[in-house]
Amino acid sequence: MIGDVLTSSILCEAIKHRYPKATVHYLVNEHTLPVLENNPFIDQKVVFTPEMVKSRKTARKFRSQLASHAYDIVIDVYSKIGSASICKATKATQRIGYKKWYTKAFYTDLYTYHYTPETEAGLAIENRMKLLQAIDADFPKALKPKLYVTDEEIASAKKILAEVRTNPDQKLYMIGILGSSSNKTYPLRYLATLLDHIVHKTEAQLLFNYIPKQIDQVEALYELCSEKTQQHILKDIYGKSLREFIAFTTQCDALIGNEGGAINMAKALDIPTFTIFSPWIRRAAWALYENDQNHVVHLQDFESSLYTSKSLKDMKKRTEYYYSLLTPEKIVEKLDEFISMH
Structure with missing residues (x-):
């Protein structure tokens, strides 16, 4: 939901800081788009709509479009059946998610939730940042989410x-x-x-x-x-x-x-x-x-x-x-x- 999407946006910022030339896409539910408005660390928002749940034809077309982007890395913060199947459909070489018995087959890199925070940022942030360790060990433990409001x-x-x-x-x-x-x-x-x-x-x-x-x-x-x-x-x-x-x-x-x-x-x-x-x-x-x-x-x-x-x-x-x-x-x-x- 809104809090999850806003919190997960820290991954985009972290990646852009570490790899300024990287192209970062962010897949989100349509109604959460406003919290990403004006975010300078997202190159493209990939929108998931209710029609993609209702219509198999629309869902297949969406997955085909994702595969056409030829992503190198996909990070699935949600790590549920629906998002895991989308993740695999991208055909990305590296697919990162949380270790759950019902989705682990969809990923190449798995991480386990930690239940004791190491910083004041809290577990929702720390666990998201840990997903980046599959890419590079030099990412920080935490980043604070930001909103970008115009004058x-x-x-x-x-x-x-x-x-x-x-x-x-x-x-x-x-x-x-x-x-x-x-x-x-x-x-x-x-x-x-x-x-x-x-x-x-x-x-x-x-x-x-x-x-x-x-x-x-x-x-x-x-x-x-x-x-x-x-x-x-x-x-x-x-x-x-x-x-x-x-x-x-x-x-x-x-x-x-x-x-x-x-x-x-x-x-x-x-x-x-x-x-x-x-x-x-x-x-x-x-x-x-x-x-x-x-x-x-x-x-x-x-x-x-x-x-x-x-x-x-x-x-x-x-x-x-x-x-x-x-x-x-x-x-x-x-x-x-x-x-x-x-």
Whole structure:
């Protein structure tokens, strides 16, 4: 998804730094293209569309086109059945992927996931960079993903916000109100309590990150907030496209909310983040660049004993219950520390 595509773009940058004359293509799902816009390390974006899943004829044509490029090396970050078969269809001499019993036959070079991070970059970045070791041992352990925003995009965002903000000296926080799925979304009643707390402590104005089809959840959250907090929510201002969301985020003091693509985009913009993890997500994998600028809360911080008796797979089946244990009261202290700094 969006966070995966943005994070994986570091491989393009690393390759271009090491081999400036190399030609780098990046195969991505169509809806993720905006996070790669203006990226100077990608020579060509190869777009995978929904039609390629629905139509065998379209899929065969796509694979034939890939083979015609005569790639020397293909790196499959996803390493699932679908991407592995595409990887093999390229007929590249060197095909690099992660070692999984159901895909290992598709690759010439295999790497095993590491589960202990070596840097503050986090495992999602480190494991991707390890794939490059099949090419050259001199690649760095980590690179930070980046987004490339134009002056025009920033100017447009500033203009829109200037028209609705009554006091530009107030803090402006982007709120990631929803995760990529319901089992990655902090309960709205809990989030409303945190938003009330933020407004009480800071008098900040709040932007919500959402798309129109999520308006019912937005309205539900809004109604759960106190009347004072509602007055601080710029509910009608939202990114009508992914690029507009990115531009709005550049104008915020921080992004606070669910772990996911929005958090990763904020980090790529060097905007401070406060991330609430789903109980069943492995913290070490996606707590990228956790430091003074990027704070993280996870149920494991408060109920560590649960993680010795339950597997993440089991916890995923009962996400609602485990989320119920991550109460606002547990989070507030860390949140206060964060907002005092940002």
